[in-house]
Amino acid sequence: MQASASEMEDKRREGRPADRERCGILLDFDHTLFDTDRFFWVDLKSAFTRFGIPDDAWESSYDAIWRSGYSLVKHFDELARVSAIRGPDLRKTMLAAFDADFSDLRPYLFPDVPGFLKAARDRGFDLILLSFGDTAWQSYKVQASGITPLFQRIVYTAKPHGKAEMVDEIGSRYRALYAIDNNPADLDAMKARNSDLQTHLICRVETLSPEESDRKDPDRFREAARYLTIPARLPHHRCRSLDEVSL
Numbered sequence: 001m002q003a004s005a006s007e008m009e010d011k012r013r014e015g016r017p018a019d020r021e022r023c024g025i026l027l028d029f030d031h032t033l034f035d036t037d038r039f040f041w042v043d044l045k046s047a048f049t050r051f052g053i054p055d056d057a058w059e060s061s062y063d064a065i066w067r068s069g070y071s072l073v074k075h076f077d078e079l080a081r082v083s084a085i086r087g088p089d090l091r092k093t094m095l096a097a098f099d100a101d102f103s104d105l106r107p108y109l110f111p112d113v114p115g116f117l118k119a120a121r122d123r124g125f126d127l128i129l130l131s132f133g134d135t136a137w138q139s140y141k142v143q144a145s146g147i148t149p150l151f152q153r154i155v156y157t158a159k160p161h162g163k164a165e166m167v168d169e170i171g172s173r174y175r176a177l178y179a180i181d182n183n184p185a186d187l188d189a190m191k192a193r194n195s196d197l198q199t200h201l202i203c204r205v206e207t208l209s210p211e212e213s214d215r216k217d218p219d220r221f222r223e224a225a226r227y228l229t230i231p232a233r234l235p236h237h238r239c240r241s242l243d244e245v246s247l
């Protein structure tokens with residue numbers, strides 16, 4: 001009996017060996033495609049400063065809430081709780097200003113990202129975005145970056161092993177599978193599940209001279225630099241740009 005179109009589609013989704021013709025790329029979002037430090041620690045923090053919120057109150061309120069999943073609403077609530085923001089009018093004014101300033105986050109994509117994603121799609125690669133963190137917050141950043149239409153699948157996970165589980169789920173569907181991430185621990189966990197995975201450890205942190213470092217905002221690579229201290233247990237191709245990832 002001939003398989004129906006939907007059965008064929010199901011077979012494709014299941015990734016039976018006969019369908020393993022495609023190649024896929026698993027892409028991390030923060031610090032890999034998106035310059036999270038410049039967006040969050042430099043520009044968003046400055047936006048609060050313009051409304052008179054002291055840096056130390058901003059940071060301590062951030063520390064108080066991020067573990068349960070970051071959101072601007074939680075951050076505002078905490079700032080209100082410690083009386084750093086007083087009254088509903090200021091909050092409303094700030095939210096309206098942030099909506100205007102941060103609704104288009106395309107400028108925070110690293111410059112090589114649009115060209116790389118488009119070239120990969122043109123060559124028939126499936127693109128899968130694996131984003132770790134609070135779903136609503138991650139979804140806002142991804143959508144506002146304008147890259148959603150280029151991805152076949154977007155997965156938000158707050159589970160520490162969520163990315164590795166995704167490799168388990170889809171690894172057998174692809175003839176070749178690549179992973180690009182700035183976190184060596186995530187790449188280790190993914191590669192441990194699938195030794196054929198071609199892993200690329202990307203570092204976007206610029207190496208600055210001492211004079212340049214003095215001039216730069218100390219938070220410019222605040223989170224991204226922390227990943228440099230995480231050792232990699234397994235070998236990964238190291239790169240500083242997506243242009244160095246050969247597909």
Ligand SMILES: [Mg+2]
Nearest residue numbers: 028030031182
């Ligand atoms: Mg990342």
